[in-house]
């Protein structure tokens with residue numbers, strides 16, 4: 001991709017067919033990736049739904065879920081979607097690198113906050129006997145919710161890398177392009193979370 | 209036993225090495241297993257030795273292993289597929305020998321079960337898929353007039369993890385044993401309760417990693433076709449092959465995730481005692497069956513669609529005619545791709561759904577015959593009144609046309625649930641799927657191999673041996689698999705290592721003879737390559753158009769330059785190259801020579817191949833420290849690679865000019881050759897206009 005500053009990236013008469021330069025294509029590629037990831041999630045959701053009753057005498061949703069904590073997690077994640085959006089806008093309007101980084105760090109902290117609460121919830125569940133080894137239902141739960149958590153973890157790592165890269169080379173085209181994809185990914189995870197909240201927690205609570 | 213209770217080497221011990229069983233339990237079965245293991249070791253040592261002897265390590269590294277060029281990646285995919293095919297075919301022969309020798313066979317039941325499991329897994333995931341992906345990699349960017357695929361490094365990574373999974377399967381021949389659960393690995397049989405060994409774990413990790421590679425490939429190809437076509441190439445000007453690739457890539461994106469999920473969940477059941485598919489505590493194996501076939505059925509179309517594309521190219525080129533019914537072929541391809549997601553349940557009609565559901569899926573299955581029938585007629589109409597040449601690819605294609613219809617019809621028979629209840633799980637089914645996979649997929653791939661080989665290497669393959677191989681394949685296939693329809697109807701179950709009812713015996717004997725004919729076909733195929741290498745000077749086609757081709761890949765030199773096109777083409781017609789040739793616009797220098805920007809070599813793929821291979825091995829053998837280290841190393845390496853800012857290189861305009869002018873000079877000095885001399889040394893790849 002382009003060099004350290006976008007001004008040196010293109011020799012005067014490079015041919016028009018140069019590949020993987022086109023931001024449009026790169027972003028599109030990421031959409032296609034997310035589509036595939038969505039199928040992945042979709043299939044795991046389907047498994048969860050079929051296993052809602054399969055508690056095998058073990059604890060079910062009503063014993064295990066803590067909606068207070070879940071509400072907090074939802075708020076953290078939704079807010080982080082907002083802040084990542086603000087970061088994207090700062091980037092677009094060429095505002096100072098400092099304010100961009102500020103919003104990214106806020107997003108990162110919100111993401112980490114979400115993960116902390118989620119892990120806390122899991123440990124609470126385990127304390128009540130809600131471990132994946134207990135039943136098919138709990139296996140399905142722990143197949144799906146931590147999968148989202150793993151994605152968030154990955155997003156946080158990505159964010160860290162972005163912060164380092166911005167500090168290293170500034171806001172080059174390549175860095176921007178990467179951040180745009182990260183932002184998309186982050187919104188995507190938000191959507192998945194809404195699915196998890198409605199289907200896994202709420203649906204589980206109603207039908208479980 | 210708790211998974212943390214293992215020592216530094218996990219489950220590994222001396223007894224895990226296949227040869228140790230020769231001492232503890234000497235028998236023919238173990239000799240066969242040890243022979244297979246020694247072949248792996250011997251071949252590895254021989255390759256390492258030859259590479260050192262000819263001092264080609266440097267070239268191997270800088271030209272191949274680190275290359276991001278779609279053409280080289282494609283070739284590496286195909287080499288890998290051919291190696292795996294040799295193994296898979298040999299396993300098929302051993303199984304045929306066992307069943308021909310029954311009831312006094314020479315294999316243990318478990319050994320036979322490993323054979324059909326590896327054979328099926330290898331043939332689907334490590335022969336058919338990489339062969340398809342390899343051909344697509346080579347051909348598709350050339351056909352759409354692009355410089356490379358959309359994401360060249362991603363392409364390299366896909367190859368890397370596919371290859372390391374394949375190597376893992378090779379390792380399973382020497383260390384430990386493979387799964388006995390068939391290529392579909394149904395739990396609860398493959399769960400820890402019934403299968404505590406490492407076999408299913410080998411299967412799981414090979415599937416998870418190679419599956420991820422295929423998903424990434426699907427994304428890459430889809431974006432390439434949608435975004436990188438040459439100027440003027442609207443969708444309905446794409447060569448038919450590209451259409452089939454587009455549909456097949458979309459299938460990869462949608463169909464691979466269910467497989468990954470199924471395999472990973474099975475892994476959770478096995479490693480961490482989850483209950484997704486267990487018999488107890490609320491597990492539900494039907495979820496596995498649904499997930500697996502939600503992938504499995506689209507998978508077969510994912511494989512056969514590109515083969516249809518190859519046949520389309522072959523029929524039209526060797527009939528010297530425009531493809532008949534192009535649009536109907538496009539719509540048929542799309543219909544098949546969509547329908548392929550609506551039929552998965554026909555793989556388990558007998559597993560307890562209501563008759564109504566069975567009927568719905570049965571009818572959906574039969575519907576697929578309609579677009580497929582459209583295609584068959586289109587291909588025949590393409591040949592009608594064409595100037596047909598009976599070349600190797602044509603022999604495969606015509607063999608396909610006839611045999612595939614038979615295979616398809618047996619599929620329609622199986623689609624009827626009442627019939628399926630009688631013959632499911634018998635050799636009738638085995639005959640059916642080999643009848644579509646071999647003439648459909650494999651013949652297509654071999655036709656494509658013969659057809660595009662001169663483009664990739666600059667010389668033609670030996671035609672006489674090619675024809676021999678094609679005929680042997682056709683005859684061998686018929687002898688091997690047609691008897692199985694009979695044995696199946698008589699009720700012989702699939703996957704049986706022996707039988708008592710001697711009515712089956714004659715069928716098995718014929719099938720064995722057939723397998724030997726297939727072996728001859730394989731040997732001829734290898735011989736063809738060797739002879740062609742020997743005669744490469746004589747059969748050179750440097751101009752690049754040995755068959756009077758119709759699409760853009762034939763408009764450049766053979767082998768193609770690394771940047772593909774000196775100037776990106778502007779497309780005005782579906783058969784673009786034929787059009788330019790007829791209007792006398794072919795072989796023109798570009799108006800201006802420009803610098804061309806191409807991706808640089810990248811060691812990332814190779815590093816990931818090694819690391820993922822070790823990671824999988826460590827996971828299979830419960831060597832946790834090693835798994836942890838390699839997993840972390842993978843993350844670190846991937847992150848580090850994003851800090852590589854200069855991933856492009858510039859090919860200077862002067863270089864492009866020099867290459868192009870030298871080639872155009874060559875074109876000028878080459879005698880154009882008519883179709884009658886196509887397979888003679890006179891053919892230097894410059895096609896004479898004949899109509």
Ligand code: HEM
Nearest residue numbers: 300301303304324328331390391638645702703704723726
């Ligand atoms: C022409 C050479 C081949 C021979 C002799 C051969 C032979 C066999 C045999 C004996 C079996 C076991 C049948 C049983 O269950 O009783 C089998 C299974 C199978 N074969 Fe082949 N085969 C050949 C080529 C192929 C090819 C080219 C493919 C795929 C592209 C393929 C895919 C499979 C699959 C998927 C299975 C099912 C494995 C299972 O039961 O899980 N085979 N084959």
Ligand SMILES: [Cu+2]
Nearest residue numbers: 505552554555
């Ligand atoms: Cu099917």
